[in-house]
Amino acid sequence: MNDYTVVHEKAPAFFDRFARKxxxxxxxxxxxxxxxxxxxxxxxxxxxxxxxxxxxxxxxxxxxxxxxxxxxxxxxxxxxxxxxxxxxxxxxxxxxxxxxxxxxxxxxxxxxxxxxxxxxxxxxxxxxxxxxxxxxxxxxxxxxxxxxxxxxxxxxxxxxxxxxxxxxxxxxxxxxxxxxxxxxxxxxxxxxxxxxxxxxxxxxxxxxxxxxxxxxxxxxxxxxxxxxxxxxxxxxxxxxxxxxxxxxxxxxxxxHRAEFVPVDVPQKPLAELLGLGGEKLSDAERQSRRKNTQARTIKVAGFGGQGVLLLGQLLAEMGMREHMEVSWLPSYGPEMRSGSAHCHVTLAHERIGAPVITRPEVLIAMNEPSLRKFGPMVQVGGMILYNGRELPEDLQFEGTTVHCIPASQIADEIGAAKVANVVMLGAMLEATNCLPLATARTVLADMVKNPKLSEMNDRALDVGREYLDQDVLALAVAGPDGCGE
Ligand SMILES: Cc1ncc(C[n+]2csc(CCOP(=O)(O)OP(=O)(O)O)c2C)c(N)n1
CATH class of the missing domain: 3.40.50.970 (Thiamin diphosphate (ThDP)-binding fold, Pyr/PP domains)
Structure with a gap:
């Protein structure tokens, strides 16, 4: 007698029916x-x-x-x-x-x-x-x-x-x-x-x-x-x-089964490896730190040279220091300067599935072409921060809060066009409360070594926040569809 049974069946790991005409x-x-x-x-x-x-x-x-x-x-x-x-x-x-x-x-x-x-x-x-x-x-x-x-x-x-x-x-x-x-x-x-x-x-x-x-x-x-x-x-x-x-x-x-190559050793968190606030947090501590931060999907767009990608990196860095899950995905043309550039930043409390953001909650548009291109993609209930005194006449974004901040002009007044991105950062933090201001200051201080620029960045951060505050007041009067001024 056989001590085995012959079973004729489809392997369970196959679909019952394969997709063919x-x-x-x-x-x-x-x-x-x-x-x-x-x-x-x-x-x-x-x-x-x-x-x-x-x-x-x-x-x-x-x-x-x-x-x-x-x-x-x-x-x-x-x-x-x-x-x-x-x-x-x-x-x-x-x-x-x-x-x-x-x-x-x-x-x-x-x-x-x-x-x-x-x-x-x-x-x-x-x-x-x-x-x-x-x-x-x-x-x-x-x-x-x-x-x-x-x-x-x-x-x-x-x-x-x-x-x-x-x-x-x-x-x-x-x-x-x-x-x-x-x-x-x-x-x-x-x-x-x-x-x-x-x-x-x-x-x-x-x-x-x-x-x-x-x-x-x-x-x-x-x-x-x-x-x-x-x-x-x-x-x-x-x-x-x-x-x-x-x-x-x-x-x-x-x-190598016998020797068991130890390639899967547990790794240190990236933040720790980079020497960035790598303290270990308990679940309770993490939970309480979450109160300081809010999950957001953000798109920063403009042209090369406006610090668009850097602004995304600053946000991701800040999120990391706040023990958030973060991703930063840049996209730019082959040109070194003046070509269009944008980046996707996700600040999350859960693991991030994919870094691409098709419908951002927040858009920071550093120039008009970016506003035109990405503005309509912002989620309903989302927010646009536009580097300009007012929206172009033909543009309207229903269901989106729009803040116009003349960041480039403010940056010129502060003394360096390149801090316009930090003006926008200040405004964005004020508008969304997604990350603590103190973390922004520390990250800026750590990442910008030039003391003069560092001073200007601090100033830019504050002016951006103040401008936003005035804008919010004006918005309350003007209604949500236009820029307050
Ligand atoms: C980027 C790119 N280059 C070329 C092709 C065309 N292409 C389709 S299948 C194939 C060869 C695959 O050969 P192999 O890996 O030996 O697989 P087999 O079909 O023999 O199982 C090629 C070159 C493609 N689809 N994409």
């Missing part, structure tokens, strides 16, 4: 005999066996790998060509408990994405990479890949790959195992049942190591691509074992 629903995206489906099944089974499906995020970049998100009932992120290890790094670092998989083809990983994979491996990122090496660019119709064999014909090597023209096939396992950080690297092949079982084990082991915080793991899977190689599926499978595996020897290239 109804007339194609009977078949997957993959060609008959393609290795991707086999690798999918191995990963899906391993996720179930390890009980990690619910916390798994799969990154599928460009190539036939991209179809993976139609099948895996996990978190799915699509990455640009070659960038999956970088995206996986961000996902893992921001969600350390997640299990992050980078699922890549050979064109993706070993050509356009060479830098990303090398550096992710070198940093010992605690992610798992499944590298499906079918020796060719499959999705785009058979161009040469870095792993194409010598003499192998492809659409870009019609006479066969020649070393003097096309270089030698790149062996990624060998190359990455020259680095110190990776924990586990193995090459397997989908050539026959025995090797497929070996591949299953390797896939599971790589994922298991990630659950143990062991560091970077990668399994290279030599895989058939019958359509592009123009072979019958069974012939393609044999070719993988008899030809491809000769060039890319199977085996374990790195296994």
């Amino acid at each position: 109804d007339e194609n629903q009977h078949q997957t995206h993959y060609c008959p005999g393609c290795g991707h489906g086999v690798v999918h099944k191995m990963i899906a089974d391993a996720l179930t066996e390890l009980g990690v499906q619910q916390r798994t995020i799969l990154v599928s970049p460009v190539g036939c790998s991209v179809f993976a998100y139609y099948y895996f009932d996990t978190g799915n992120v699509q990455a640009a060509h070659g960038r999956a290890p970088a995206v996986a790094t961000a996902l893992k670092r921001s969600n350390p408990e997640s299990i992050v998989i980078s699922y890549q083809g050979d064109g993706d990983l070993a050509a356009i994405g060479t830098a990303e994979i090398v550096h992710a491996a070198n940093r010992g990122e605690n992610i798992t990479v499944f590298f499906v090496n079918n020796s060719i660019y499959g999705m785009t119709g058979g161009q040469m890949a870095p792993t194409t064999l010598l003499g192998q014909i492809s659409t870009t090597t019609p006479w066969g790959r020649r070393p003097n023209n096309d270089g030698m096939p790149i062996k990624m396992c060998e190359m990455l195992s020259a680095l110190e950080a990776p924990a586990y690297i193995e090459r397997v092949a989908l050539s026959d049942a025995k090797h497929i079982l070996q591949a299953r084990k390797a896939v599971k082991k790589a994922l298991e190591l990630q659950t143990q915080h062991a560091g970077f793991s990668m399994v290279e899977i030599l895989s058939p691509c019958p359509t592009i190689l123009k072979m019958e599926p069974t012939v393609a499978r044999h070719w993988v074992g008899e030809v491809l595996a000769k060039q890319f020897p199977l085996g374990v290239y790195r296994d």
